[in-house]
Amino acid sequence: MRKINSEISGFYKLTIEERQKILNDLFDLNQDERKLLHNFGYFNPNQMDTLIENVVGSYQLPMGIACNFKINNKDYLIPMVIEEPSVVAAASNAAKFARKHGGFHSEKVNSVMISQIQITQLKDINATKEKLLEHKEKILKIANEQDPTLNEIGGGAFDYELREINTGKGKMLILHLLVNVLDAMGANVVNTMAEAVSPYIEELSNGKIYLRILSNLATERIAKSKATFDKDLLGGEEVVEGILNAYEFALEDPFRATTHNKGIMNGIIALTLATGNDARAIEAGAHAYASLSGKYKPLTKFDVDKEGNLIGEIEIPLALGIIGGMTKIHPMARLALKILNVKSAEELSQVAAALGLAQNVGALRALASEGIQRGHMTLHSRNIAKLAGVPEDLIEEVANKLVKDNRIRVDYAKEILNDLLKKK
Ligand code: MEV
Secondary structure (H helix, E strand, C coil): CCCCCCCCCCHHHCCHHHHHHHHHHHHCCCHHHHHHHHCCCCCCHHHHHCCCCCCCCCCCCCEEEEEEEEECCEEEEEEEECCCCCHHHHHHHHHHHHHCCCCEEECCCCCEEEEEEEEECCCCHHHHHHHHHHCHHHHHHHHHHCCHHHHHCCCEEEEEEEEEEEECCEEEEEEEEEEECCCECCHHHHHHHHHHHHHHHHHHHCCEEEEEEECCCCCCCEEEEEEEECHHHHCCHHHHHHHHHHHHHHHHCHHHHHHHHHHHHHHHHHHHHHCCCCHHHHHHHHHHHHCCCCCCCCCEEEEECCCCCEEEEEEEECCCCCECCHHHHCHHHHHHHHHHCCCCHHHHHHHHHHHHHHHHHHHHHHHHCCCCHHHHHHHHHHHHHHHCCCCHHHHHHHHHHHHHCCCCCHHHHHHHHHHHHHHC
């Protein structure tokens, strides 16, 4: 193993080419590897260099389209960025099962974000609370001065709530500034507002303010979607029964609930990435919301209707935007939003919630019937065949045999290929 020194002074000040040269020298990159680093795809390297620090290259993932979605009576083709096989297919299938019964019904989503201000070292919490409520108008005015345009078009800070918490450093008063961020994800604007109002709040309260930052637990931005999934298309009564059992399992067991919710996030994060939104924010919010009752729970609910069809519902915080951040800078995110054809952040969240529900049903259907490995393995087997050097026209045949014999390995793919070539 090569030993390297990771302390590279001023790495951030170098040009992309200079950083690539350092990697090249350190790791003795071959021609193909150097070419990979130089390939920025549809990005302008200088543009990438301003997005994050220490840029050396660009990283690609597949983008697929989930079909069959009807949400609030509108049809959608949903772009999904994900590396896992079967996810796009599972979502498309589940959407077809729901389509037979009118598709998904997603509720209204308010684009309200919470920005937290942590007020500490208070002598008299009740007096501070009163003072802060008395001066609400002025505090909201300072907040809204940070983004007059947002305010003019109907958004902005409109209220705040005060929460008292007991901590190892004594009582703290947490101010939750509520901001309607309209079509943005909103992190930037609410953080700016929280920082701007803090000096005045500190003066009023005679306390000490530490943190001023949004909460990713966006409980004021909840998306809900519901659909009826056709019993026969799902595979019959037995499969529906299997899904209901899976749901009860997840309700009682956090180990299962985590995987259940991971299946939901397969869909939601794929759309989050496709549209240039912040996947970490969405993940963090979803899992915190799942445990808000004190016990980690599934984010979906299931029941059956009189005919035995499966009724599914989802409820999840979704801080997704269609303006600002990467949504406009990333050319593929822009294209994804065009394909998705959503007119507002609210509509994007309505689609995302429906997709999460469909993804969950797709996974549970597979788990309650044939298991998920068959679907996974079909795609995986093609990759294995390619890795084994199987020519394009024989890939299908070799991949099928790998799955049939349940031996999806490169050495076996080579063996099948040799047999085929001998016969030809
Ligand atoms: C795999 O990415 C997702 C599943 O594990 C979800 C689930 O178990 O419900 C299949």
